[in-house]
Amino acid sequence: MSSPRLVLVLGGTRSGKSAVAERLAAAAGGPVRYLATAPSGPDGDGDRIALHRSRRPASWETLEVAATEDLALPIREAAGATVLLDGLGAWLAGVLHASGLLDDDGRREDPAGAIDGAAALAGIEHAVQALADAACGREGLTVVVGEEAGMAPVAPTRGTRRWVDLLGTAHQALAARADRVLLVVAGRAIELHDVGAGPEIAGPRPAQSALPLDVAPAPAAAVDVSPPASAVDASTPPEPGGPDAVPPAAVAVGVDATTAAAIGAGETGRPTDPLPGTDALAASGDGPGLVDDATDDVAPAAVAVGVDATTAAAIGAGESGDPAAAPGPANGPAAAADGATAGPGGTATATDGASAGDDGPAAAADGRGAPGDGATPAPAASSPAAPSPDAPLREALPVPPGARMHGDRMVPDGMLDFAVNVVAGDPPGWARQAMNAGLDAAGRYPDDRPAAVALAGRHGRAPEGVLPLGGAVEGFWRLALAVRPRRAAVVVPGFTEAEAALRTVGAEIVRVPRRPEQGWMLDPEAVPEDCDMVVVGRPENPTGVLDHRETILRLRRPGRTVLVDEAFADFVPREDPLRDPEGPAGPPAGGALADERPSDAGPGDLVVLRSLTKVLSVPGVRCGYLLADPELVDRVRDAGAPWSCPTPALELLRAYAGRPEACDRIAARTAAHRGDLLARLRQLAGVQVWDGTANFVLLRAPADVDVVGGLHGHGIAVRPCTTFAGLDDRYVRIAVRTPALHAQLTTALARVL
Structure with missing residues (x-):
């Protein structure tokens, strides 16, 4: 036996x-x-x-x-x-x-x-x-x-x-x-x-x-579980x-x-x-x-x-x-x-287990632990490599409920919309002209090469390292299929489509939490060493926090792909909001990672996703792009269907690439309106509001207040944050609008509170 x-x-x-x-x-x-x-x-x-x-x-x-x-x-x-x-x-x-x-x-x-x-x-x-x-x-x-x-x-x-x-x-x-x-x-x-x-x-x-x-069992005998010599x-x-x-x-x-x-x-x-x-x-x-x-x-x-x-x-x-x-x-x-x-009380007995300290996660079974705990990190993969075409696909993991639910489905008809984080109003006139030019060329299959050249010029990259997409969200799914990571760290709270895509290809997910007491800033040491992909937003949604460039670059490792979602980067002023005016001159701490610099070089792959949806008010025109090493861009291109970015969107990308100052004006106006919204919200008792660098703010209400339902009673919709990992029903995301609309919102919110 x-x-x-x-x-x-x-x-x-x-x-x-x-x-x-x-x-x-x-x-x-x-x-x-x-x-x-x-x-x-x-x-x-x-x-x-x-x-x-x-x-x-x-x-x-x-x-x-x-x-x-x-x-x-x-x-x-x-x-x-x-x-x-x-x-x-x-x-x-x-x-x-x-x-x-x-x-x-x-x-x-x-x-x-x-x-x-x-x-x-x-x-x-x-x-x-x-x-x-x-x-x-x-x-x-x-x-x-x-x-x-x-x-x-x-x-x-x-x-x-x-x-x-x-x-x-x-x-x-x-x-x-x-x-x-x-x-x-x-x-x-x-x-x-x-x-x-x-x-x-x-x-x-x-x-x-x-x-x-139908047979009565014999009485159970005690089982001897020790060796005879030392019973x-x-x-x-x-x-x-x-x-x-x-x-x-x-x-x-x-x-x-x-x-x-x-x-x-x-x-x-x-x-x-x-x-x-x-x-x-x-x-x-x-x-x-x-x-x-x-x-x-x-x-x-x-x-x-x-x-x-x-x-x-x-x-x-x-x-x-x-x-x-x-x-x-x-x-x-x-x-x-x-x-x-x-035992009693809905508790677990704390005896000989992992020591969970004040500042970080407890030590895990494989030796990983909180920063400074003396744990030896697991070695990283040796080098980035494309998955073999013959390698069997891992079984997809279930996607949690709510991960595919977004703000556009959370605004009941007829309500004032503070939930969808898209700049309110119509697209700029030049954007409409570009899209109309694309419609004039709708009799031909889309050709993304001119748009790639224009975007490469804007960001200082080779055209082969640019891939136009039918919206930035397409990039999450294409990249997951192209790389097929084994173990992916997803910084949370954040945009949930990344995790949904990674689960679909069978990747093991490790959620790396941002903490409010740290201003939601990412601690790069909290990312496990053995993760071969890291996904982070910059600015992050829904916190609006902007991590330093150096923080993101410290995540690079041999064999690791670092994916940075810069869907809201056009709202960040180009004069570097993170720069210390008293500090020494150096690379911009808050500058976009899409704008490649020699100092960005490092091991592994750095991938950046950009979107035009938010800043140009075109959510109905799926329009975004991916920036990465040309070899990885080829793999991502091959991981999806051709012609996914239609000609009107490609023409919009070309026009956008040559008009950075137009986005600067939108960003400046949004920042001013965000300041107005923050000032009004911070006059309300019992709430905490976090500023950010995007076109929304994050608010936490008292635990016994139903902000979402209460505002619905006043005909106003805000974005509940229960679908964001790490946040509960006290948190809501509020989109930046105009001062007049902000006054209407805060008046209603004061009554709800």
């Missing part, structure tokens, strides 16, 4: 399941890699963490994988070593909490319907499937500890019910692939057998005898503070002190104003359903948001430390000592 590859150990609180799993791992012989799923903060229970670590042999390797969805990677990398993952419920609680799906009391709109929530749920399914694939696809033993929470009464809150349901589904999925499944009760391990039913999971199922339903009586009660002692529960990932106190009291609920880091969501990946199929072997990654010292202190003060004193697992998940047990 071949050695088992996957063993699932289930049990409730203080059942002894972790001790059983550890003896299984030790009995296998050889090296052991321990995957700790429960997070801890800098002010966590250090003594208890040290105690749990001390019970493991010094030769065991410990990796902290809290709140990362990529559980398969450290298993695959373990080669023939035994892997012990303890436990699945703590990991699940962390992922749910990071995306707002755990602290959900049902009194607000279900976060599972927003883009972040849907992506997190799909990512959980895919991550569990990938875990099973990794465990069954290698020679070494993998032991997974799971918290059996489904035997308690029905949980009182929607978030906790979601945790219990997902954990039970995950247990079924793993059990269907496992060679052995053990249930631990009172320190005794019982072997569980298949009775011929279970979820349909692709891949080989272990051969097990079906139990006849340990599993029924011996644990010593106080000993190996099976369960530490107090603490929150899984970053929450504010108010939320932490509520958690300690056994409550769940949405914080009134979460820490800035917590609304920059967990990164997400998607994949096939747990029950329906298991064909995708690409494991998603996630960004874990940190806990600050105040939060940790509040958590510690609000927790009794004794799970037995709490109402029970029905009230929420808890993670135990490196692995989890069901």
Whole structure:
């Protein structure tokens, strides 16, 4: 009989399941890699963490994988070593909490319907499937500890019910692939057998005898999980503070002190104003359903948001430390000592897991971590190369709901439009003349070469490095097909079509969050080293933030494609808004990356997308272009249909290329009107408004105010931001219009507030 590859150990609180799993791992012989799923903060229970670590042999390797969805990677990398993952419920609680799906009391709109929530749920399914694939696809033993929470009464809150349901589904999925499944009760391990039913999971199922339903089974025998020479009586009660002692529960990932106190009291609920880091969501990946199929072997990654010292202190003060004193697992998940047990309060136990600091994501299983944590980055790919035509296409990943929803569908008929971020009014006269000239030539197939030459002259590039497009959005899809990245970092919040295109070609998505407390500026160190594509907006939509040129150029690596969306770059003054007047002269910090300079040279590929839609008021004429190395432009051209940019749009591109001063005038007028809008909005109590460099501003309202619905009652439409990863229903994007219309908007908004 071949050695088992996957063993699932289930049990409730203080059942002894972790001790059983550890003896299984030790009995296998050889090296052991321990995957700790429960997070801890800098002010966590250090003594208890040290105690749990001390019970493991010094030769065991410990990796902290809290709140990362990529559980398969450290298993695959373990080669023939035994892997012990303890436990699945703590990991699940962390992922749910990071995306707002755990602290959900049902009194607000279900976060599972927003883009972040849907992506997190799909990512959980895919991550569990990938875990099973990794465990069954290698020679070494993998032991997974799971918290059996489904035997308690029905949980009182929607978030906790979601945790219990997902954990039970995950247990079924793993059990269907496992060679052995053990249930631990009172320190005794019982072997569980298949009775011929279970979820349909692709891949080989272990051969097990079906139990006849008309025959009473023999009494279950305790399972000896230790080698005979060093057998340990599993029924011996644990010593106080000993190996099976369960530490107090603490929150899984970053929450504010108010939320932490509520958690300690056994409550769940949405914080009134979460820490800035917590609304920059967990990164997400998607994949096939747990029950329906298991064909995708690409494991998603996630960004874990940190806990600050105040939060940790509040958590510690609000927790009794004794799970037995709490109402029970029905009230929420808890993670135990490196692995989890069901516990009180919608929380996960913070013991031996990833240390999530104040300023960045927790360390991931593959060694990546927050800046300055000493993690060794994974090596980048050796050099950029076109995917082989014979290489099989990866299976497309599901696109989260809302990713294909844009502002043009959010303006009810007859309402005053502050949602669509296009300059209001008609196109300039010269633009209309150019498009009419294109209509006169509609009897011939489009020829994009004259437009490419004109645009190359505007940006100081070779014509072979310019590709006219039927709108900049086409560039996201063509580039994804041409490059087919393995792992793409998408800076969020940002334009969602990029992620949709990348998911369609099967790329694993890592969301890199911008943080409001940092002015939404990008930290280039937060981008994982092993990502072979990075997508960033400049200025970003919907924050309007403009990153320094040097920040973007620092993202370049051998084998990496950096895609910069400059759809709103024409609103940025050419006199460099980021230049320090007191600083030394140098390359323009705020200048467009489309305007190539010798200092821009670097490894990998730098791709820039531009659009005429916004600045020239021509959303109905799909008109944009892509700038890149000529060799990559050829690949992108070949990745789509010919003649995608019609002749009227090509003529508009030619005219635009020779009129930079015309766009400067539009940008100056827009900047003046944006200043008027900001001044009016900042007079309103209870809101926070961020300035930017584009033709819109981002506003955050109090949590209990429905800005979108309230303004609809006044006949005004603004852009809700729930479809932007990292933002919730408090955020709205407001397009710049005229001072008279701004007065009408702010009067209505004051009444709504």
